[in-house]
Amino acid sequence: MNQFLRSLTPTEQVAALFLIVFGLLVVVSTTAFFLTFRERRNPVHDAAWQAELAHYRKLLGTTWFMAVVFWVGWALGETVATVLFALIAFFALREFITLSPTRRGDHRSLILAFFVVLPIQFWLVATARFDLFTVFIPVYVFLAIPVASALADDPSHFLERNAKLQWGIMVCVYGMSHVPALLLLSFPGYEGKSAFLVFFLVFVVQTSVLVQHVISRRTQRKPFAPNVSRSFNWTSWGIGIAVASLVGALFSFITPFKFGQALAVSVIACIAGSMGHLVMKALKRDRGIPNWGKKGVGVTGANGLLDRVDALCFAAPIFFHSIRWYFNA
């Protein structure tokens, strides 16, 4: 099996990866579909069970959608993939701004953020101008945004408003733009397989967040920072990192890294991702909301995209820069 996979060309390997993912999805979806025919004896339980199944199927639908989008992005090449991540960044920033109070004076800065900064950043990614892409937001934009705000002639909460906007750009645009940037890293002997690197990062980070979440649910330990997160504690955090890093290390065969290196970059990505998740939780508490959108019922209509991608937004830049620095890729 392994020999067979190795004998494939990189493109075929990526295609095989998608085939596996879609195969799993088909199996799970078929099972879920047949489960809908099942009836519980107790009608109350049945209703609850059906509701849960419906929710689960909806989640599955989202997964299908994302998988198809990723597949289309990969099939149509790096440019399309970059546009895809630009769209995700756009929606995430939209959600972030919706839930951070802005004033009229911020209007021009917001236009700048959405329609100038975001496209330029992703264009820099698509054209692989790594030097400029790294400093564009932290240097140029962070100076330009307050200027636009100052020109709007509204001093109230000036620092706060600008900090929020800058933070939003940093997380949603800068962080997210590093995911497609991975596609452009070049490792010797790893040409055409960068899609695996993106998959690796997303997979490892999401695993760590998921494991951490499940463990903290199960063990009911005392939260370390209860005012920020009622589920965060060092034990489940450690277990989450360990499990995800091990999984990452086991997947080292799809990356250009050796086992130990894969373990190390996984640890780095997981720490960054889970800590980023915690930071975003603190931001949410500050805004007094449980989620960036609670299943689409919040009055803002936010649908919680940011909840899904915040860990990735923090992990991607650190992952990108650490491997770029270490491997000189």
Next chain:
Amino acid sequence: MLAKLTGWLLLGIVRLLTGAQARWYGCPPKAEQRIYFANHQSHADLVMIWAALPEELRSITRPIAARDYWANTPFKRWITTEVFNAVYVERAATAPASAAPPAPRAEPEAPSAPARDRVAAPAERIEPSMEPLLPMDPPAPPMVDITPEAFDEVQRRLDLPAPPPPPPVAPPVEPPAAAAEAAPSEPAAAPAADPLAPLVEALRSGDSIIIFPEGTRGHTGEPQKFKSGLYTLATMFPDVVLVPAWIDNVQRVMPKGEIVPVPILCSVTFGAPIRVDEGEERRPFLDRARAAVIALRDV
């Protein structure tokens, strides 16, 4: 065809920028005749609520557009009539019409006949021709000269004597209302057109409408006092379901004076229908309607 394409394009843009999410609390999206009444913070409210409605309802629901804003360029006029299928109203003219209703209440000698029939009657005669109604006019002339500026004072003044209605006791309290819109429509309609006439027309042809009873856009979070058009229409068409709606966040997308919209999520929350209670006065009803809209902000 072109209108349809533009509609899709516009819908795509609105969804991309704002999500245009509809939240149905208290009533499902249903193809019955409705009057949606919502808070008004931006000209984009119209587009927002249009985009939030499901496709099937969009074609039978006509939003209201202020003529002075939505008809001042050929493109805007085309888009409001062809894409939104909007009903134009004159904003300047709404004031006198709203001012009028309270007047008849001053002399509560209104007929105490079966209320419902009487309510329906004015609907029939408002638009087509005014001649047959002239006999009914007498109560009207006194306030023909109410100017828009005097509107608020008049309204306040006339609101106070709300107690007078006691003479005609409980059941017949409603008739004044019935007479109310019969009367005001005449003075306004006689020279040009009753500002409510286009809405009445739309309702009579079976369409649902979307109105913004505040009349003008507010700058604060709180909606302003509701104008009486809603009450007039509600009493005129008692069978039409009144659905309150709260449009959230639109003012942030495009504040007054800006032209480029910013992507911020917006939602339209539809609440439980309300109706004019038996014998309910105009002002209490309007306040209740306003409260129903505001209550949706926090669900």
